[in-house]
Amino acid sequence: MKNIGIITNNEKDIGFAYTNMLIESIRKFGGQAVLPTRTVTRGMDGLDDEVAEICGKCDLIICLGGDGTFIKTARTAYLFDIPILGINLGSLGFLTDIEKGEIDKAVECIFQNNFVIEERMMLSSKIYKDGKLFARDVSINDVSISRAGILRILHLSTYIDDNFFDMFPGDGIVVATPTGSTAYSMSAGGPIAEPTAKLIIVTPICPHLLYSRSFVASEERKIKICVSDGFEHKALVTVDGQKNYEITGGDYIEIEKSDSTVKILKIQSKNFFTVLRNKIYDRKED
Known part of the structure; x- marks a missing residue:
């Protein structure tokens, strides 16, 4: 790792104080900081182009912001097979697990090869309208199907490998990767999974059923979710919150x-279960 790309959400790093700290640290340990020709001026607007610009020039991308910044960066960086590290300038930060005071130590670990690169599974989605393929997308965290600004219950028929599983009336369903198990899925009551696992988590959102629970499928399964024919209003498919x-x-x-x-x-030195406890359980005890 010699050339380190930097992506910053300047709504999180006012005045680029932590970005400059990172640049100085990279140079101190003999590396080269690679920055886009223009810096993101409004939060994450234009970030996709900036990530694509630097991916061909660096061995690693470090992004500064919250998990949203990390996800948006990763949705472009994976196309170039570039690994990512996140520095947390947000709140919980499950993906951006390097804290502000750990920047110098993290950079030192990178140049001492004291790191591992985890390959996390992603989800592929195909959306069909009127029986025809309408859109394709990929997600790092999750895909959700939810009500589009209405108060009526959404009825969603769920299939596993084309076998009917159940009808879920409620606010919707979130389908998550293990990486995304600590995001929307967890908020909806889904289980937490070790992020390197290979499985698919399906969690109903505010289900109108007493017995409704999340379920976990193996990575080989295909999940199909259909909006009830009698549902005349619009529903919303959201990919990675983006x-x-x-x-x-x-x-x-x-x-x-x-x-x-x-x-x-x-x-x-960063263990998932230790990070999990620090960010959730210890915070509850404060």
């Missing part, structure tokens, strides 16, 4: 493991 697609009654989405993976650099 992209939205409108669907309605009779439309459906197919979700399965993607052939692609995203590479995440982890400092070896």
Whole structure:
């Protein structure tokens, strides 16, 4: 790792104080900081182009911001097979697990090869409208199907490998990777999974059923979710909290493991379960 790309959400790093700290640290340990020709001026607007610009010039991308910044960076970086490390300038930061005061130590670990690169599974989604393929997308965290600004219950028929599983009335369903198990899925009551696992988590959102629970499928399964034909209003498919697609009654989405993976650099001293406790359980005790 010699050339280190830097992506910053300047709404999180006012005045680029931590970005400059990172640049100085990279240079101190003999590396080269690679920055886009223009810096993101409004939060994450234009970030996709900036990531694509530096991917061909660096061995690693370090992004400064919250998990949203990390996800948006990763959705482009995976196309170039570039690993990513996140510095947390947000709140919980499950993906951006390097804290502000750990920047220098993290950079030192990188140049001492004291790290591992985890390949995390992604999900591939195909959205069908009127029986025809309407859109394709990939997700690092999750795909959700939810009500599009209405108060009526959304009825979603769920299939596993084309076998009917159940009808879920409620606010929707979130389908998550293990990486995404600590995001929307967890908030909806889903289980937490070790992020390097290979499985698919399906969690109903505010289900109107007493017995409704999350379920976990193996990575080989294909999940199909159909909006009830009697549902005349619009529903919303949201991918990684970044992209939205409108669907309605009779439309459906197919979700399965993607052939692609995203590479995440982890400092070896950072254990997932320790990070989990520090960010959730210890915070509850404060």
